[in-house]
Amino acid sequence: xxxxxxxxxxxxxxxxxxxxxxxxxxxxxxxxxxxxxxxxxxxxxxxxxxxxxxxxxxxxxxxxxxxxxxxxxxxxxxxxxxxxxxxxxxxxxxxxxxxxxxxxxxxxxxxxxxxxxxxxxxxxxxxxxxxxxxxxxxxxxxxxxxxxxxxxxxxxxxxxxxxxxxxxxxxxxxxxxxxxxxxxxxxxxxxxxxxxxxxxxxxxxxxxxxxxxxxxxxxxxxxxxxxxxxxxxxxxxxxxxxxxxxxxxxxxxxxxxxxxxxxxxxxxxxxxxxxxxxxxxxxxxxxxxxxxxxxxxxxxxxxxxxxxxxxxxxxxxxxxxxxxxxxxxxxxxxxxxxxxxxxxxxxxxxxx
Amino acid sequence: xxxxxxxxxxxxxxxxxxxxxxxxxxxxxxxxxxxxxxxxxxxxxxxxxxxxxxxxxxxxxxxxxxxxxxxxxxxxxxxxxxxxxxxxxxxxxxxxxxxxxxxxxxxxxxxxxxxxxxxxxxxxxxxxxxxxxxxxxxxxxxxxxxxxxxxxxxxxxxxxxxxxxxxxxxxxxxxxxxxxxxxxxxxxxxxxxxxxxxxxxxxxxxxxxxxxxxxxxxxxxxxxxxxxxxxxxxxxxxxxxxxxxxxxxxxxxxxxxxxxxxxxxxxxxxxxxxxxxxxxxxxxxxxxxxxxxxxxxxxxxxxxxxxxxxxxxxxxxxxxxxxxxxxxxxxxxxxxxxxxxxxxxxxxxxxx
Numbered sequence: 007x008x009x010x011x012x013x014x015x016x017x018x019x020x021x022x023x024x025x026x027x028x029x030x031x032x033x034x035x036x037x038x039x040x041x042x043x044x045x046x047x048x049x050x051x052x053x054x055x056x057x058x059x060x061x062x063x064x065x066x067x068x069x070x071x072x073x074x075x076x077x078x079x080x081x082x083x084x085x086x087x088x089x090x091x092x093x094x095x096x097x098x099x100x101x102x103x104x105x106x107x108x109x110x111x112x113x114x115x116x117x118x119x120x121x122x123x124x125x126x127x128x129x130x131x132x133x134x135x136x137x138x139x140x141x142x143x144x145x146x147x148x149x150x151x152x153x154x155x156x157x158x159x160x161x162x163x164x165x166x167x168x169x170x171x172x173x174x175x176x177x178x179x180x181x182x183x184x185x186x187x188x189x190x191x192x193x194x195x196x197x198x199x200x201x202x203x204x205x206x207x208x209x210x211x212x213x214x215x216x217x218x219x220x221x222x223x224x225x226x227x228x229x230x231x232x233x234x235x236x237x238x239x240x241x242x243x244x245x246x247x248x249x250x251x252x253x254x255x256x257x258x259x260x261x262x263x264x265x266x267x268x269x270x271x272x273x274x275x276x277x278x279x280x281x282x283x284x285x286x287x288x289x290x291x292x293x294x295x296x297x298x299x300x301x302x303x304x305x306x307x308x309x310x311x312x313x314x315x316x317x318x319x320x321x322x323x324x325x326x327x328x329x330x331x332x333x334x335x336x337x338x339x340x341x342x343x344x345x346x347x348x349x350x351x352x353x354x355x356x357x358x
Numbered sequence: 359x360x361x362x363x364x365x366x367x368x369x370x371x372x373x374x375x376x377x378x379x380x381x382x383x384x385x386x387x388x389x390x391x392x393x394x395x396x397x398x399x400x401x402x403x404x405x406x407x408x409x410x411x412x413x414x415x416x417x418x419x420x421x422x423x424x425x426x427x428x429x430x431x432x433x434x435x436x437x438x439x440x441x442x443x444x445x446x447x448x449x450x451x452x453x454x455x456x457x458x459x460x461x462x463x464x465x466x467x468x469x470x471x472x473x474x475x476x477x478x479x480x481x482x483x484x485x486x487x488x489x490x491x492x493x494x495x496x497x498x499x500x501x502x503x504x505x506x507x508x509x510x511x512x513x514x515x516x517x518x519x520x521x522x523x524x525x526x527x528x529x530x531x532x533x534x535x536x537x538x539x540x541x542x543x544x545x546x547x548x549x550x551x552x553x554x555x556x557x558x559x560x561x562x563x564x565x566x567x568x569x570x571x572x573x574x575x576x577x578x579x580x581x582x583x584x585x586x587x588x589x590x591x592x593x594x595x596x597x598x599x600x601x602x603x604x605x606x607x608x609x610x611x612x613x614x615x616x617x618x619x620x621x622x623x624x625x626x627x628x629x630x631x632x633x634x635x636x637x638x639x640x641x642x643x644x645x646x647x648x649x650x651x652x653x654x655x656x657x658x659x660x661x662x663x664x665x666x667x668x669x670x671x672x673x674x675x676x677x678x679x680x681x682x683x684x685x686x687x688x689x690x691x692x693x694x695x696x697x698x699x700x701x702x703x704x705x706x707x708x709x710x
Contacts (some may be wrong), residue, residue: 199576224433224551224620233617234614243636261587262585266560266604267576269560269564
């Protein structure tokens with residue numbers, strides 16, 4: 007993100023720097039207006055974070071800019087949980103898996119007395135939260151695999167339509183962050199291709215990514231399992247979800263998934279937790295202009311506050327550790343304060 | 359491909375059929391001109407194959423057409439070797455691997471007396487062609503893995519620039535099929551997103567896909583290996599190619615790869631061999647309008663003739679079996695005769 011070392015002081019300084027470069031090369035180049043007539047990020051308060059996004063997009067898309075990025079290379083990667091929508095107190099996909107257990111046990115009664123299904127059926131969220139990782143994996147495998155991809159999609163659609171977040175009494179898909187929606191649209195309007203790169207299940211997120219974020223399924227990279235091709239009893243081809251992990255799209259898995267599914271290094275990456283660290287490292291280590299940003303959940307009133315970097319309580323989700331905070335500072339990744347940088351959290355007419 | 363059962367007789371009949379449907383529904387709909395002013399497929403001879411493509415695109419993209427496909431669903435999948443460019447007498451990626459052996463042995467002299475490297479070093483193509491599959495896999499692993507993804511890309515670029523096909527004395531990337539280039543452009547001009555779905559190495563094809571076919575790396579699905587994230591001695595993140603198979607993008611692997619990388623069922627699929635069978639089955643089994651087509655190599659003079667369906671000699675590459683031919687007939691997949699349907703094989707100024 008070396009470009010941001012120039013950008014981060016003031017925009018005026020950047021314009022002066024770029025102008026000097028361009029005069030010396032004789033290139034034609036139009037400086038951006040001091041005040042944009044239509045603010046592409048109306049839900050952002052003025053500040054370093056907003057200005058960095060505006061400057062970066064402007065600097066990388068103007069013909070003649072020394073930071074110009076050709077349209078084909080304009081790849082932007084976004085973590086989902088905690089970056090594009092609410093992840094606290096539990097990832098919505100995990101809630102989906104828990105909600106599927108009664109139907110699963112109805113179909114396979116022998117699971118009723120088997121852990122972790124027995125505990126899940128009690129509905130005791132505290133006991134459920136204490137289930138060991140091996141049990142959680144058993145739960146995910148049992149509820150996310152074994153069906154055709156079409157049946158899975160239909161189930162998730164039904165669940166999304168019927169389920170409400172307990173705090174906001176809204177569908178989960180209404181709990182995306184309005185300021186990030188504006189960033190996605192602003193980037194796309196400037197020739198960036200936006201990708202989700204999520205630790206969540208790829209098949210799960212693809213069900214709603216287009217309607218919720220304007221991001222088509224083929225631009226969703228996520229944790230992915232094996233798929234078995236076969237034929238149903240009528241001889242029609244089927245794809246069945248298998249309990250075999252192909253890609254764990256967390257931590258080092260994120261740059262691996264980016265290479266597998268996208269095949270180019272992103273220019274921009276947004277995350278919010280230690281699981282996004284390698285994605286931001288990989289993104290911002292590339293040549294030329296790079297932008298790395300991290301969303302900090304420090305707004306207990308309008309959303310949630312968590313992450314020890316701010317002396318906030320540690321949680322099981324989206325840990326923004328002190329180590330990540332230090333690395334952000336060292337690498338020039340900008341931290342977005344939900345409390346200070348965002349005028350509103352959710353889209354109008356949804357949750358706030 | 360049920361739509362083609364209506365399309366395949368004559369275009370006039372189609373127009374009449376559609377018009378009748380539309381009059382009865384009261385929908386507004388403009389019929390296509392009887393003769394397009396600018397032929398989007400000038401390298402195709404008039405015939406069933408050309409007409410099917412024109413009719414299908416026209417029928418799926420006109421608002422009000424009963425075969426209309428929303429833009430987001432317009433996914434078209436193309437096999438590469440033998441469908442978009444020459445695959446005979448050997449896949450160019452295999453030639454790349456063979457060409458890499460001297461440099462590999464120079465770096466690791468202990469391989470000089472070890473098979474299959476010993477045989478490859480003799481340059482005896484007949485002996486090389488007889489190497490058992492296990493040796494071929496050893497060769498692919500040794501030449502396609504162990505380096506960073508950036509180093510691999512640079513090597514392939516260098517090789518593509520330096521290497522010529524022995525028959526046409528042209529770079530391999532000049533040996534794409536002009537009629538298929540026109541189909542790719544015609545589809546994109548009509549809102550279709552074009553994907554390569556190849557048995558070849560995903561990382562290999564992505565090096566030249568954009569320049570050669572206008573298909574960006576993120577729209578190339580291919581055989582893919584594991585990737586290891588790490589750091590070089592300067593602490594910079596690296597991605598290293600590992601000798602571990604993640605996706606064998608042949609046969610049943612093609613629909614699996616399509617689900618993994620694209621996440622939607624294509625509307626159109628083009629192939630040329632038994633390895634494309636499941637992709638065509640999966641594509642054309644979807645609801646609504648579907649198009650499946652197979653390129654038949656029956657032009658010994660301008661390209662090659664192979665495939666037992668035409669009494670042509672069987673080869674190691676792109677086998678168009680009698681079984682595939684029968685299935686094409688039963689499923690309404692159209693067979694493209696290179697000899698009869700294509701006016702020219704290669705782009706002007708390249709090979710013919």
